[in-house]
Amino acid sequence: MTNKILASLTTADADLLEPHLEPVDLAVRRSLENPNKRIEAAYFLDHGFASVVAVQSGGKQVEVGLIGPEGMTGLAIVCGNHRSPHATYIQAAGRGHCIGADDLRQAVLASRSLHGQLLKYVQAFGVQTAQTAICNARSNLDERLARWILMAHDRLGVDALPLTHEFLALMLGVRRAGVTETLHILKRQGVIDHERGSITVRNRKGLERQAKGAYGVPEAEYRRLIG
DSSP states (O other): OOOHHHHHEEEEEHHHHGGEEEEEEEETOOEOOOOOOOOOOOOOEEEEEEEEEOOOOSSOOEEEEETTTTTOSOHHHHHHSSSOOSSEEEEEEEEEEEEHHHHHHHHHHHHHHHHHHHHHHHHHHHHHHHHHHHHHHSOOHHHHHHHHHHHHHHHHHEEEEEHHHHHHHHHHSSSSSHHHHHHHHOOOOOOEETTTTEEEEEEHHHHHHHHGGGHHHHHHHHHHHHH
16 A cells, blocks of 8 residues: 555645655554654554544543544644644554654645645544544444444455454443454354454445444545545
8 A cells, every 4th residue: 555645646745745754664552643742753654554542631542533544644733733632653553654743844834735635634534533423422332343443444455454352442432342242243244253353354345334324424525535
């Protein structure tokens, strides 16, 4: 995979970023942004994905968004700021390119078209986080889990997903036992298989039906904005 944001840029805008992009391997749990700390770099993932996690008082964590090869981190920089209240770290190992925060700022100041294209992704990501909030409030756990697996499937591009029950419970803000029970239900329906540390998508269309309306709105908005 290659990063779709970078691939969507005009040649002139890509040339503004290219001299400052450094290849980087992204290991699981690598921190890309810390809550309320200055963001030092933005990352364009080519493979793998990162979780954006809201951290409450007392250390409780709930995922609010995923970023993979379709997007980038450092959205606060694109918006003219320097930090976010959320944590962002790698959940599925991969690789990509990073650019220093100051270099990114200079590039968006130099090109309105570059800034505009990156802001389109900011909007698409905002729709994703809003949909996550709706799903957390209105959707059943099987619908939420099906949506999350579909989102991971989109970003990894393979059927075998390196996901643990513990990780899914943390991301969905539920008990591990609830995730295990729901995975068994999805397996009995023939849409996935699962074993320790891995979930395999067997029936993508069936999984989409299981997610019902929880999946699809952010994806459609991304296609509308970026293609």
